[in-house]
Amino acid sequence: MSDQGGYQSGVVSQAEFLPEFNLAMLSDRLRGFVMTVRAVSTNTQGQDVTGAELKTVVAEGCPPLQLFSKEFMAFPILYKALAEWINMHGGNMALVRGKPSSRILSKGLYEDAEDTAAAQQLLN
Numbered sequence: 001m002s003d004q005g006g007y008q009s010g011v012v013s014q015a016e017f018l019p020e021f022n023l024a025m026l027s028d029r030l031r032g033f034v035m036t037v038r039a040v041s042t043n044t045q046g047q048d049v050t051g052a053e054l055k056t057v058v059a060e061g062c063p064p065l066q067l068f069s070k071e072f073m074a075f076p077i078l079y080k081a082l083a084e085w086i087n088m089h090g091g092n093m094a095l096v097r098g099k100p101s102s103r104i105l106s107k108g109l110y111e112d113a114e115d116t117a118a119a120q121q122l123l124n
Helices: 028-039 052-061 076-088 100-107 113-122
Strands: none
Touching: 028 052, 028 076, 052 076, 076 100, 100 113
16 A cells, blocks of 8 residues: 555665765765665565564664764764654654654664663763
């Protein structure tokens, strides 16, 4: 079933994350993160990845010490774009106007309670 924007509910239909981003301007680690998120559009069976699956891939590939490092924090647009991209495709990130996307991700990205606590502590 499609919504008004033509997206299937809960299914990633966008092939690229932050397509306007100039990767040459980023460090190797940030470039790798953006390229990884861009590459995760289908699972191993060739099916579209849901927002929930995307959350899992990002959480497993980016532990809190990496995702909430000073290097990543220097680019807050990454957090905003990631939270919106996951949410747009059924990942159920609770976006709140005026609340930094990094805080939303720290509370909603990780399944593991220890990872969630670590992410939140890194932001304090």
